[in-house]
Amino acid sequence: MDKAFKIKQLVVLVTVFALSACAGSPDETVVSTPSTVVTTDTSSSLEDNIVAVDTSEASADDGYETDAELEAEIFAELEASDGEYNVSGVYDPLEGFNRAMWDINYNYLDPWLVRPVSLAYVEYTPSPLRSGIRNFLANLDEPASMVNSLLMQDGEKAVTHFNRFWINSTFGLFGLIDIASAADIRKPSEQVFGDSMGYYGVGNGPYFMVPFYGPITLREGAGDVVDGLYFPLNLLTFWQGLGKWAFEGMEDRAALVQQEALLNDSPDPYIFTRDAYIQNKNFRAQGNKSIDEEPVDEEYLDDFLDEVDG
Secondary structure (H helix, E strand, C coil): CCHHHHHHHHHHHHHHHHHHHHCCECCECCCCCCCCCCCCCCCCCHHHHCCCCCCCCCCECCCCCCHHHHHHHHHHHHHHCCCCCCCCCCCCCCHHHHHHHHHHHHHHHHHHHHHHHHHHHHHHCCHHHHHHHHHHHHHHCHHHHHHHHHHCCCHHHHHHHHHHHHHHHHHCCCCCCCHHHHCCCCCECCCCHHHHHHHCCCCCCCEEEECCCEEEEHHHHHHHHHHCCCCCHHHCCHHHHHHHHHHHHHHHHHHHHHHHHHHHHCCCHHHHHHHHHHHHHHHHHCCCCCCCCCCCCHHHHHHHHHHHHC
8 A cells, every 4th residue: 555645544543533532522423525615706696607517427316316406405405494504413613713714715715716726627628538537536436335335224225336336447448438327327326434424323523624625524534534445445545535536526616606696695604504514414324315204194184185075
């Protein structure tokens, strides 16, 4: 294993346990995968800056066709809450520090660097090249998603991840071409070890806002370390892993353009982003399954309607 990668793992592990010791919560423990900063560029209108973001290859979930639809649904629900979000699992002991980091991301790094670079990448990169990069990087995550799906007792999804990995790796030029999707083996949502821990009741832990990196929780940070030990992610050097994060981050940031208006109109963008992030992680920890409504006793309902008609 590359020496730089070992050093990276050691640094992350030390950081995770140090943060855990300094900011543990009584009912939460080690959470969340890194996410890009959600923000808006107020120098121009949203319509003028939106570029076409291809979500046709996004993953299909139980209850939601794509991850983008899930994120849109969560944003819409929080917006309708009128500032009273009441999202469970939120533990923000360093809110003052996090707000300062949010201000750096929201007012400086994102509008002047992250957003324009991400939109330029999506708009000007030739579609075949961009699609190949996206497919190749997504294929690297399939084995980890397979293991985590097994841990979350979802054998069907685990088999799908396994089939997609060997098909795309063998016939799709190491994942550059998504042959599996062409064969109607659609990619399920990615499952990370942070989701697996949440599935078994491990709390989100303290929430952090990191410059450039965006929001993360202790559970997801620790989970990322574990996912990095799975093949083929364990073969990546530090710089290769950084490149993977950068390319995926640009795609994710560009996809969030459509949600900027919701963020800009929220009474507190920091709280809005934090609670949307935690709600997303809570949902993923449930296996991405939508909550079904309680079945209605049709016979009782028919009797009731007969009485009303009478």
